[in-house]
Amino acid sequence: MTEGSRPAIVARGVRRAFGQVLAVDHVDMEVRTGSVTALVGPNGSGKTTLLLMLAGLLRPDAGTVEVAGADPASSAVARSAIGWMPDTFGTWDSLTVTEVLTTMAAAYRLPTDLGRARTTELLRLVHLEEFAATPAHALSRGQKQRLGLARALINYPPVLLLDEPASGLDPRSRVDLRVLLRRLAAGGVTVLVSSHVLAELDEMVDDAVFLSRGRTVSSEALLATTTQRRRWRLRSLDAEALQHWAFDHSVTLYPDNDAPVGGTSVLVELADDAAAARLLASAVAAGVPVASLAPVSGLLEQAYMSLDAERR
Amino acid sequence: MTTDTQQAPATPSERTFTWQGVRTVLTLELRQRVRSTRWKVALVVWFAIVGFVAALLPGLVGSSSSGGGTWVFGLILLFVLGLGLVVSPTLASTAINGDRVAGTLAILQVTRLGPAEIAVGKLLAGWLAALAFLVISLPFLGWAALTARVAPWHFLFVVLVLALLLGVVCAIGLGCSALTARPAGSSVLTYVAVASLTVISLIVFLVSIPAVTTEERVEVLTVPLDANAECEWVQTTRSVIHTERTWWLLAINPFVVLADAAPARGPESWDYGPLDAIKEGVRLARTGDQPRYDECWSENYPAGVTPQREDESSDTSPVWPWGLGANLALGGGALWLAIRRLRVPYTTLAPGTRVA
Incomplete structure (x- = not known):
């Protein structure tokens, strides 16, 4: 959490190709210690490859990677500082949930009693206590995902690399995940999380790293997207009053094509939150029965869409 | 939590x-x-x-x-x-x-x-x-x-x-x-x-046996035409199979390794099993054909007096x-x-x- 301290993850000019396919072209990034940072990008933009390099499984063709102050490729210090949860992973299906975690603890060379204590603690944390003696193959997809998260946390990692951790989770578990990650960050853990559920990331991340075609998108470009005018959805109980007010105040209303049929919502374009507050005050003052005014999409989604536009 | x-x-x-x-x-x-x-x-x-x-x-x-x-x-x-x-x-x-x-x-x-x-x-x-x-x-x-x-x-x-x-x-x-x-x-x-x-x-x-077979001059201890005379060494040309060049193909065989490592056969003549056969075979192959053959099969030749040459005894080490x-x-x-x-x-x- 300390400002100005060394970043927990640093990548400089990282590049990695698989044969003819250039998965990661040029990645420069810094992830602040104690932050939750989103890794966002379209399918095939190199997120998983980048995470593999950060986890020390893949050697970059060029550039350098540093996690927790060391090269994850060569250093046991860095390796024991990383918790990694891959996007697709299997489970040792004959092992019970408890055995999976104690095995991982042993693989990280934790003393047996500490490993057992940590296992109990983590099972409680991801709400799998009642499945402690269940074979891993009997778990549902979401439960396996939670087990995967517990597995990534077994070695008390100060740096957590999560590749699509929310996939397969029910809404309740997603909220739990968000709370857990925020709490870990508050305790000084650095979390780098890739996900496609942008609305969810929006609520928990401090920073975002955008990947497009294997390159990090520059922060200036990002800044530009976030200061763009965003669309807000305005819902009122009286469509006619809204129309009159809009005409009087020269507010351009756009049809809301995504709204359910029969709704009385329209879209407006606003520069920032202050503009939204002014618009709302004006509408209410004019007697328009406003039910809600909210951004159509989150900041991340907005930025993501501009990446996507670039892709086409 | x-x-x-x-x-x-x-x-x-x-x-x-x-x-x-x-x-x-x-x-x-x-x-x-x-x-x-x-x-x-x-x-x-x-x-x-x-x-x-x-x-x-x-x-x-x-x-x-x-x-x-x-x-x-x-x-x-x-x-x-x-x-x-x-x-x-x-x-x-x-x-x-x-x-x-x-x-x-x-x-x-x-x-x-x-x-x-x-x-x-x-x-x-x-x-x-x-x-x-x-x-x-x-x-x-x-x-x-x-x-x-x-x-x-x-x-x-x-x-x-x-x-x-x-x-x-x-x-x-x-x-x-x-x-x-x-x-x-x-x-x-x-x-x-x-x-x-x-x-x-x-x-x-x-399959490699023909490849390691060569026509060579060899000495053969043979029975003379005169039945009462002693066997004598004669020079002749024979096909000689040099399995001593290919015996390792047999030696790497797990079955051969196991058979060869098995205990030596017992003193009785009927104490002879498949392991002994493999063992003998591979050791014979390692020795290969000798440049000399003892074909003194004359019945009236006194036993034990065969003019054997010592340097030709086959290698019986494991x-x-x-x-x-x-x-x-x-x-x-x-x-x-x-x-x-x-x-x-x-x-x-x-x-x-x-x-x-």
Whole structure:
């Protein structure tokens, strides 16, 4: 959490190709210690490859990677500082949930009693206590995902690399995940999380790293997207009053094509939150029965869409 | 949710090979294996097959009093090895690529476990599984050894050699599973390797006989036309088969290694079994054809006075140390390959594989 301290993850000019396919072209990034940072990008933009390099499984063709102050490729210090949860992973299906975690603890060379204590603690944390003696193959997809998260946390990692951790989770578990990650960050853990559920990331991340075609998108470009005018959805109980007010105040209303049929919502374009507050005050003052005014999409989604536009 | 999730981890050491690490992988693999019912069924089937063969053999080769015991022991021993060579490849030949396909390999590779710990742990697990098959064959082997009057230490030694040979096959399987992307591919490759050691090497040996046969001037001790005269050396041209150039094809054969390591035959002329036949054959092959032939088959020639030349006596030193050594070297090489292939970070990836 300390400002100005060394970043927990640093990548400089990282590049990695698989044969003819250039998965990661040029990645420069810094992830602040104690932050939750989103890794966002379209399918095939190199997120998983980048995470593999950060986890020390893949050697970059060029550039350098540093996690927790060391090269994850060569250093046991860095390796024991990383918790990694891959996007697709299997489970040792004959092992019970408890055995999976104690095995991982042993693989990280934790003393047996500490490993057992940590296992109990983590099972409680991801709400799998009642499945402690269940074979891993009997778990549902979401439960396996939670087990995967517990597995990534077994070695008390100060740096957590999560590749699509929310996939397969029910809404309740997603909220739990968000709370857990925020709490870990508050305790000084650095979390780098890739996900496609942008609305969810929006609520928990401090920073975002955008990947497009294997390159990090520059922060200036990002800044530009976030200061763009965003669309807000305005819902009122009286469509006619809204129309009159809009005409009087020269507010351009756009049809809301995504709204359910029969709704009385329209879209407006606003520069920032202050503009939204002014618009709302004006509408209410004019007697328009406003039910809600909210951004159509989150900041991340907005930025993501501009990446996507670039892709086409 | 109140517990502190962050405690300082113990300061990590850079050691990459520890017994604790090997044991972690070994325990994991054994738990994975032992709990599958398939495994129990395989053991039961094995016990039944070996028992069935052991029950039938005495009827086939005769009772133990007339030397049948030696035959029963030899055949059961070779049969257990043969069955072991069929089963062992399945125990280790998918250990690495199977885990990669199942998505459980990378999870171990990111931990503090070193590549050697993972490879050795997997090898030991496969070997222990193979030894389980050997152990449940022991009642039949032991009984056959008793009827063949094999000394206990000799019996233990042969079983040890058998165990080592099965370990070599497991190591080869492990190496193959590190080499190929698909589990089916490595299984086939392992069987091809085992077949190369056992059958193909034998075929190559036989097929190569014309290639090592040369027309040479040789000396033959032959019966003279005059029946009362002494046998005499004459020079003639003969086909000489130089198996001393190809005998190693036989020596690397696990069956030959096992037979050659078996105890020496008993003093009685009927104490002669299949193991002795293989042993004699391979040692003869190592000696090769001699440049001199004794064909003094005259009946009235006084026995023991044959003008034998001492330097031509065949080499009867054991062959198995060479064969076992070659097999162990092969297994060691396969293990080394597996360790190399497990090393992370990957620089190159085999086509068709994913890291995780």
